[in-house]
Amino acid sequence: MNQGAAVLTAAAIRPDYRSGRSYRYLVISGGKVRALADTAAQAARAAGSPAFWADLGSACVGPGFIDTHVHALQAAADVRLVSLRQAASLRELLSAVREGALGRPAGQWTVSGRNWHESQLREGRLPTRAELDALGAAGPILLRRGSHLGVLNSLALARLEADAGRPGAEPIPAAGGTGHVHSDALIARALELAGGRPAFAERCEDLAAVLARFNARGLTSIREAGVDGPELALFQALRQRDWLSLRCDLLWRIAEGSDLDSAVRQIADMPPGIPAQDPYLRLTGVKAFVDGRIADAAIGGEPGREDTCAQPFRVTPADLGVIVEQALRRSGGIGCHAVGDAAVRVVLDAYERALAAGWAREPRQLVIEHALNCAPETVRRLAASGVSVSAHPGIVYEFAEEIRRYWGETNAARAAPVRDMVSAGVRVAAGSDGDVPPFDPLRGIWFMATRTDRSGGLIGEDQAIARNVALDLYTRCGAVLLGVQARRGELRPGLDADLVAFSADPLSCPVDELPDIEILLTLVGGRAVHDPARLMEGACPLWLIRRSSSTATSSMPAAPACSVTSTSWSGTARSPKWARGARPRPAAACRSSICGAHT
Ligand SMILES: [Zn+2]
Numbered sequence: 001m002n003q004g005a006a007v008l009t010a011a012a013i014r015p016d017y018r019s020g021r022s023y024r025y026l027v028i029s030g031g032k033v034r035a036l037a038d039t040a041a042q043a044a045r046a047a048g049s050p051a052f053w054a055d056l057g058s059a060c061v062g063p064g065f066i067d068t069h070v071h072a073l074q075a076a077a078d079v080r081l082v083s084l085r086q087a088a089s090l091r092e093l094l095s096a097v098r099e100g101a102l103g104r105p106a107g108q109w110t111v112s113g114r115n116w117h118e119s120q121l122r123e124g125r126l127p128t129r130a131e132l133d134a135l136g137a138a139g140p141i142l143l144r145r146g147s148h149l150g151v152l153n154s155l156a157l158a159r160l161e162a163d164a165g166r167p168g169a170e171p172i173p174a175a176g177g178t179g180h181v182h183s184d185a186l187i188a189r190a191l192e193l194a195g196g197r198p199a200f201a202e203r204c205e206d207l208a209a210v211l212a213r214f215n216a217r218g219l220t221s222i223r224e225a226g227v228d229g230p231e232l233a234l235f236q237a238l239r240q241r242d243w244l245s246l247r248c249d250l251l252w253r254i255a256e257g258s259d260l261d262s263a264v265r266q267i268a269d270m271p272p273g274i275p276a277q278d279p280y281l282r283l284t285g286v287k288a289f290v291d292g293r294i295a296d297a298a299i300g301g302e303p304g305r306e307d308t309c310a311q312p313f314r315v316t317p318a319d320l321g322v323i324v325e326q327a328l329r330r331s332g333g334i335g336c337h338a339v340g341d342a343a344v345r346v347v348l349d350a351y352e353r354a355l356a357a358g359w360a361r362e363p364r365q366l367v368i369e370h371a372l373n374c375a376p377e378t379v380r381r382l383a384a385s386g387v388s389v390s391a392h393p394g395i396v397y398e399f400a401e402e403i404r405r406y407w408g409e410t411n412a413a414r415a416a417p418v419r420d421m422v423s424a425g426v427r428v429a430a431g432s433d434g435d436v437p438p439f440d441p442l443r444g445i446w447f448m449a450t451r452t453d454r455s456g457g458l459i460g461e462d463q464a465i466a467r468n469v470a471l472d473l474y475t476r477c478g479a480v481l482l483g484v485q486a487r488r489g490e491l492r493p494g495l496d497a498d499l500v501a502f503s504a505d506p507l508s509c510p511v512d513e514l515p516d517i518e519i520l521l522t523l524v525g526g527r528a529v530h531d532p533a534r535l536m537e538g539a540c541p542l543w544l545i546r547r548s549s550s551t552a553t554s555s556m557p558a559a560p561a562c563s564v565t566s567t568s569w570s571g572t573a574r575s576p577k578w579a580r581g582a583r584p585r586p587a588a589a590c591r592s593s594i595c596g597a598h599t
Helices: 040-047 072-077 090-101 129-133 154-163 184-193 200-215 229-240 260-268 317-330 341-357 376-385 393-398 400-412 418-424 441-450 467-473 476-482 511-516
Strands: 005-013 023-029 032-037 051-055 060-063 065-070 141-145 149-152 219-227 247-253 281-289 334-338 366-370 388-391 427-430 499-502 519-524 527-530 545-547 562-564
Touching: 005 040, 023 040, 032 040, 065 427, 065 476, 072 200, 072 219, 072 229, 090 129, 090 141, 129 149, 129 154, 141 154, 141 184, 149 154, 149 184, 154 184, 200 219, 200 229, 200 527, 219 229, 219 281, 219 476, 219 519, 229 247, 229 281, 260 317, 281 317, 317 334, 317 341, 334 341, 341 366, 341 376, 376 418, 388 418, 388 476, 393 400, 393 441, 418 427, 418 467, 427 441, 427 467, 427 476, 441 467, 441 511, 467 476
Parallel strands: 005 051, 005 060, 065 219, 219 247, 247 281, 281 334, 334 366, 366 388, 388 427
Antiparallel strands: 005 023, 023 032, 060 499, 141 149, 499 519, 519 527, 545 562
C-alpha cells in the first residue's frame, strides 16, 4: 500500500548537477525518494493512491545544499544584536547603529554582531567614538568587530571606567581617543555589563532561528566547525524538541592556542554516546587549529612575505601528531584548520602518518579545513593522499582586499584554488565558513563560477569552475566528505528526500542572477522546512506552513509572511535581521508517510 506518497512536478528535477539528466516528476514517501519519472502516468504508478501532488510550475528541483564548514553557533550569538553586515558605508553603518539604539532606555546597551569588517565600507575604516557619540544614543554602545576588536562610545567607556576599580581590571582607553579597544578582557567585561549572554532557552531559540535562515537558502545539512560541551547541549536540546530543521554534523573543538596537555585533556572530555546513526545530529570528529587566519596564515612560496606572519603556527608538528592520534582513537575523524600552504603541508604529514599507522580507517575521515593557499605540489599531494578538503571560496569573496595585502598578488591569484583541486582529483567539498563570510550557498557558487569579489573586482579568475561543478561541490561532494553519500547528496530512489526548489534554473540562468535565485521550497527528509508559498500544505498536515502575525520586520513586503509551525520562528529568506517575538514550537508527531522525520 503506497498511502501518503507525495509527487512533485517541476520544469526540471535533477538527481544531481553533473550528469545533465533531468525528470519532470519526483515521488517521495517515508522521507525518501521513491521514484523519478518523465511522465505523470509513471509517477502515478510509483506513487499509488492516494497521493499528494504539488505542481511547482517552472521551478527547478535539485539536491539540497550541504555546507561542510559553518558556524551556526556564532551566527546564533549574533541574532539578538544589531547587524552591520549589510552596511556599505560608514553612513549606513552608523544609521543601523542609531536604529538599533533609539528607543532603548537610557541605561541599556546597544551591541552589534561581529560579522562585519571595515573593508566592506567605502571609507575602509572603523567608525570612531566621536561618530558614535554624535548618534545621540541614550545608552552605551559596543560595536564588536570579529572576536578581538570593539568600538565604544563615551558612555560605554565611562561605564567601564566606573567599573575599573576591581582588582586586576584592565586599563581603560582614554576617553578622548578613538574608542577602539583591542582587549578581549575589556570586550568581555563590556558584554557582561551589557547583560551577559542570553539564557539557555533563548539560545536554543536563536540557534533554531539561524537554522531556519539556512533552510531558507536551500541548506539541508551542515557541518558545525567546533562545539564545546555547553554548545553541544544546545544542539542536543534542539534535537530533543524536534527543532533541528536540518542535519547537523558537529566537530568537537580544541580551544585555539591550547598546549598539548590541555588539548589531550579536551579530546578525552569529548562525550561519547551520540549515536552515529542519528540522521539529524552526529558528533563526528575533533577540530584543531594549526595556523592563523588571513593576516597570520602560514603561507609560503613568496619570499619576503612570510615576515608579515608573526608566529603563524598554533602547534608544533610533533604535538599535532599526538593530537591527530588521540582524536582518531576517540572519534570518527578530525578536521584541522590550515589556511596557508606551509600549514597544509604540516597537516598532510600528520595525516599520512596516521594513515600509515592505521589510526584512520579511510582517508576521508581526515579533513583539512580551508586550505586557502595551496601550491600546485601540495594540491598533487592532497589528491594522492585521498584526504578530504573543506574549501571555503566565500572567504576569498569576502576578504579579497586582505588576501591581496597580506599574501601578495601571486598568492592571491591562487587563493582557494578550487579548479586545481577538482582537476587534480582532490576529495574536495564546499563550505562557507559563514556567518562571517556569507553562508548563502548560491553566493558561494556564483563566486566559484565568476571569481568576482565583494567589491566587484576579479580575484584568481584562473581558478573559476563551471557552475555545475560548483553545485556538485555543494551537494554530492559534501555528502562524500560527511561519509553519507549512500544516503544523501543526490536525489535517487532510496536516498533521503533532502531537496530544494529554485525559482530559476541555476545551471542556465544568467550567471550574475545566481545569488538572487529564490528558494521556493526546502525539504529535509520529505518535510517542508522552508515553504513560504505553502506548496506542500496538505502533504504533511502536522508540518503545515501557517501565516504568521509577527513578521513586521520582514524585508520582503511582497513575500507571503509565513513560518513553519514545527520550528516556528518567523522572518523570511532574505530578511537581514532576525524577526523577534516568534517562539519555536515543538512539532506534534507527524504520521504522514511522506515525512520520514519522526520514524
Ligand atoms: Zn571556521
